[in-house]
Amino acid sequence: MAGSTYGTVFRITTWGESHGKALGVVVDGCPAGLELEERDIQLYLDRRKPGATGIATPRKEADSVEILSGVFEGRTTGTPISLMIRNTSQISGDYSEIASCYRPGHADYTFDRKYGFRDYRGGGRSSGRETVGRVAAGAIACKILKKLGITVCAYTRSIGPVEADMSGFDRQAALETPTAMPDRQADAAAVAYLEDVRHDMDSVGGCMECLVEGLPGGIGDPVFEKLDANLAKAVMSIGAVKAVEIGDGHEVSRHRGSENNDSFQMREGKAVKVSNHAGGILGGISDGDTIVVRAYVKPTPSIFRTQQTVSQSGESMEIKIKGRHDPVIVPRAVVVMECMTALTVLDAMMLNLSARMENLTAFYGFGGKQVL
Template sequence: SGVFEGITTGTPISLMVKNTDQRPKDYSNIVDVYRPGHADFTFDEKYGLRDYRGGGRSSARETIGRVAAGAIAKKILKEFGITLLGYTRSVGPVVVDMADFDASQINENLFRMPDAEKAIEAGHYVDDIIKEGNSIGGTIECVVTGVPTGLGETVFDKLDANLAKAVMSIGAIKAVEIGAGVTVADKKGFDNNDFSRYEDGKLIKETNHAGGIIGGMSDGSPIIVRATVKPTASIHIVQPSVTKQKENHEIMIEGRHDPVIVPRAVTILEAMTALVLVDALMMNMTAKMDYLRKIYSN
């Protein structure tokens, strides 16, 4: 639906992705037990029932629709010269030094790290985590280049606010930063301000602490979005919990579970960022009368 001979027709695009590798039996021991770190308890409290065979709407499976829609959004952005690059910045204590950033390495390792040596180090670290039956979190980033100045609004539809909400809606994301993010807390104004100059008639920013967004609007610099991913909640360690019958209980989660979901979240971060930017582009078309004149004069 919505696509004919590889080209969109203008009607809504309908997509269906079938899950052919589900294992509902893996969840048989949590029918009445609330898993630590999961939304089991809150689902039951809010709705009075839950589908225990996974995380339901809180499962990462839900994001397949976002990623599919994000692929379409990226094609639209590409028409405007806007590109996105997502990658893993850290896995546990293993952090990529941006001085060693190599974009060509991102798709060459399982961790989607832009540093081959750090990816190897992360692999050894995660091996130890697996032996513990534990899990680990990390951080991911998305850098958007080619963004024109003026996307976003000044109050309720700030570009950074919309990005933060979209990224926080991804399961397992616990914090979102734009640009320098939380590191600005101990900076002085002179050190944090981004200074500009004109070079051959073009405005150049010497730094980009703001992450490409000022006053809720894009300033033409690369937009930098960073997200913190929590450790996978399902681990192969006995944990104290409670049951639906309000009894104390110990549980060890069975089945297949990723020791680290950080690299998987990179694609979702890209998708949500792309969707927000396409929305901003469409909204920006009404921001100036000359845009409307161009549309209706054709």
């Protein structure tokens, strides 16, 4: 299977299936000397794991990470870092009844068309559980970025019709509320709404947003490796994401140039933008302002209502899905978006080291003597 590797310099490869023995990731390109312990990664995995809140799937997984390689005496060695998360609460019998038919809204049909078979136990490789590897790798990227003065923060912007009030943005609330909303009042309203959705045996979608602060200007490339294009690909690769925006996103189609352009002014000897409609990226390259990425997530496709589908043999039939499923995907996907954004930004920064001659001379020194 192609397509399980992401990144150019800071490169990750995820592996494993929803109901297999374990899942994990191999991280290559991490510099030597980074202080790294399993608890650094566990903080991020705990935000993603199932069964953590009343609005998440009741599947209970500890999602405890094990560092298998690439770390010695608490520091990275510069060699590949292998991380493993064991599955401990899979109940494959919940899926036996759908082994010979296709669940609406899932990848069952397309996976079967491509490979000629499918792992019907929770979706196998196409399950959202695959993202534990991305989060484990992204935790390392976030730690490196923090050392460079760059923070990446994702949160829930809306769930169904309930929107967070961004005028009172509370970053701590996004880490503490079950919905991952930065607005405690909106969180309470969303939880109540989700109870109604669950009672109706249905599910709902929502919007998540990610901010990158402290990133200097000049990161990214102007043609095929645009920073915004790569961010869009990274976030769009998260299951259930159906649309991605940068800055004002689709709203720019309604604006005039005079409204949409971000004017510049000098402030403390530096050129800064007066507004940020562009979302921190111009011409595919970061402009030094806050990067704003927004993603729209579809409703969880596994619902407990009777639905129409077809069998692998081509017969029309009805299906009623069993198992343990989230009424909304967004709150647990927030940290996945945060980590995919961090992986993309860090990789772009590493690639940027070769953009100018002075970058090479600053690192190696004149005359080819390496600066240690």
